[in-house]
Amino acid sequence: MRGIRARLVIHFGLILLLIVLVLEGLFYWAVHTYYFGTATETLVTRSTTFTNFINKYADSYHLRDKARYILENVSKEETAKVEVLDLTGKVILNSYGFQTAEVIETPDVLNALQTGMGLYVGKSPYTRERVVAVSNPLVYMGEQVGVLRYSISAEPLYAAVYRIAMYGAGVGVIVVLFAFTLSLIIAKRIVGPIQELTRAATQMATGNFSARAKKQFNDEVGTLAEAFNYMAAEISKNEQMKNNFISSVSHELRTPLTSIKGWGETLISGGLEDKEETMLGLEVISKETDRLIGLVEELLDFSKFQSGELKLSTERLDLRDIVEDVRIQFGLRAQDEGIDFFVHIPPSPVPVQVDPNRMKQIFVNLLDNAFKFTLRGGSIQISCQTDETHVKVLVSDTGEGIAPKDLPHITERFFKGQSKRSGSGLGLAICKEIVHLHGGQFSVSSTLGKGTTVTVELPLAQSLTPEEKSV
Known part of the structure; x- marks a missing residue:
């Protein structure tokens, strides 16, 4: 009873057996x-x-004369046993022409003496044979003087009913066996796909993420198999992305650490006597340290997103202030790399309810990507567009762009594009999550070889403060 198949077969069999027994009982009752x-x-x-005939045409005959008259007029084709009884139930004469000392006191005789007619279905008191008997009163000059009793053996009837019941029972057994076989087939069709899902799940549990469940039927279990296969494909893809991410992060961490170690050994061996070389080494160590800090922060942020522990500390502010901060921060870099950097902000305040540190993290990440993929002589710009309820901040560049096949996945975690300059694969995914936590929308559009535009849409604060109105 532990397996679904066994429970289905047993329960289905019990229900069917009960139905067959009820139908067999009704059939036997109907035949009987x-x-x-x-x-x-x-x-x-x-x-x-016949009794009415005798009482009408032999009314003036005494009981014994009536008995002889009855015997003479009984049809030769009569199959029933005909008996004439007196008021005490003693047999005066029967259809065989014999007078016996037998006294019959069955209910049909007693009812005939009391109510006018009696019927009895049961066993004969003398022969113990099952009989059907009908008794009617005989009258002489208007008074009851005896009983005319017809009786037949019920044994052939019982035999016929029993024979038909056996046929019905045989049909019932065949039906039960057929239904039992059918229930086995149905149970197998139900349990088979579930066992297939179990097999695939077991293989996945052992690390075989390529395992798939075969969809056998277009039913709920088939839909479950499709959902399972979709889940398996997503897990397999995420596993591959995770492996790629670990490989990438290992490389990303190894590169700055190698530089830091190399320059550290160079400075130690040089004894810090060459000031210019020392400053160059310290500058490289500082930059590589910043890279390490950025990678660690991305990993920490991603871990918080995964565990749901990232909390926003929002406040009401003017979004233009954040944009101005990143303009100052990246202005010098734009000059050093020979890239035109433009910022277009509206003249009126753009009130938003955001976490300033997280919002600045978004724009720093987006601008860092833009500078990373834009060559000298290119341009990068930030622009703001507002309506009654939302503000859109667009970060556009004229860099190398994103391949069409990579664009739908660019904001997925661990995803790294084909470019050699791709980072850890977490930056845009983290930005998207932060925007969504603020109730906004994050989208990326790009044309390969022409550039990329990232749009951050945020809801505006409900009303302006007095300070904002006075500006």
Whole structure:
């Protein structure tokens, strides 16, 4: 009873067996009622008709004369046993021409003496044979003087009913066996796909993420198999992305650490006597340290997103202030790399309810990517567009762009594009999550070889403060 298949077969079999037993019982009752009802009705009709005939045309005969008259007028084709009884139930004469000392006190005789007609279906007191008997009163000059009793053996009726019941029971057994076989097939069709899912899940649990469940039928289990295969594909893809990410992060961490170690050994061996070389080494160490800090911060942020522990500390502010801060921060870099850097902000305040540090993190990350993929002589610009409810900040560049096949996945975690300058694969994913936590939308559009535009859409604060109105 532990398996679904066993429970299905047993429960289905018990229900079907109960139904067959009920139907068999109803069938036996119907056959029994039909056979005995027909036989009884026929016997009652013949007995009553003949008794009325005798009482009408032999009314003046005494009981013994009536008995002889009855014997003479009984049809030769009559199959029932005809008996004439006196008021004590003693048999005076039967259809075989014998007078016996037998006294019959069955209910049909007693009812005939009391109410006018009696019917009895049961065993004969003397022969223990099952019989059907009908008794009617005989009258002489208007007074009851005896009983005319018709009786037939019920054994052939019982035999016929039993034979038909056995046929019905045989059909019932065949139906139960057929249904049992059918239930096995149905249970297999139900349990088979589940076992297939279990097999695939077990393989996945052992690390085989390529395992797939075969969809066998277009039903709920088939839909579950499709969902399982989709989940398996996503897990496999995420596993591959995770492996790529680990490989990439390992490389990203190794590169600055190698530089820091190399310059550290160079400075130690040089004894810090060459000031210019020392300053160059310290500058490289500082930059590589910043790279390490950035990677660690991305990993920490990603870990917080995964665990749901990232909390925003929002406040009402003018978004233009954040944009101005990043303009100052990246202005010198633009000059050093020979890239035109433009910032277009509206003249009126742009009130938003945001976490300033996280919002600045978004724009720093977006601008860092833009500078990373834009060659000398290119341009980068930040622009703001506002309506009644939202503000859109667009960060555009004329860099190398993103391949069409990579664009739909560029904001997925661990995803790294084909470019050699790709980072850890977490920057845009983190930016997107932060924007969503602020109730905004994040989107990326790009044309390969022409540039990329990232759009950050945020809801505006509900109303302006007095200070903002006075500006």
